[in-house]
Amino acid sequence: MTQMHNPAHPGEVLREYLPEGLAVTEAARRLGVTRQALSAVLNGRAGVSAEMALRLEAALGTTAEMWIQMQAGHDLWKARQGPKPKVSRLAA
Numbered sequence: 001m002t003q004m005h006n007p008a009h010p011g012e013v014l015r016e017y018l019p020e021g022l023a024v025t026e027a028a029r030r031l032g033v034t035r036q037a038l039s040a041v042l043n044g045r046a047g048v049s050a051e052m053a054l055r056l057e058a059a060l061g062t063t064a065e066m067w068i069q070m071q072a073g074h075d076l077w078k079a080r081q082g083p084k085p086k087v088s089r090l091a092a
Contacts, residue, residue, distance in 0.1 A: 007077050009044040010070040017060050031055045047071050 040046035
């Protein structure tokens with residue numbers, strides 16, 4: 001099994017998809033979200049929700065699954081960096 005090393009936050013990738021020179025305010029308007037919501041994603045302060053993934057799919061011609069998988073990979077990597085929870089096996 002290959003372990004991922006610090007996968008990019010989807011917001012970092014989203015920056016690459018946005019047309020050069022497109023203001024965050026205008027991008028947010030086109031996506032139908034607030035400037036604050038889009039800024040939070042772009043700056044890694046918020047994750048890509050299923051709703052946002054669908055908006056990005058419609059606006060960019062990507063798939064919602066791509067954004068959700070990217071977010072899940074990032075979240076899982078971050079969780080693995082923290083302390084391991086005490087867990088007992090449920091099945092033999």
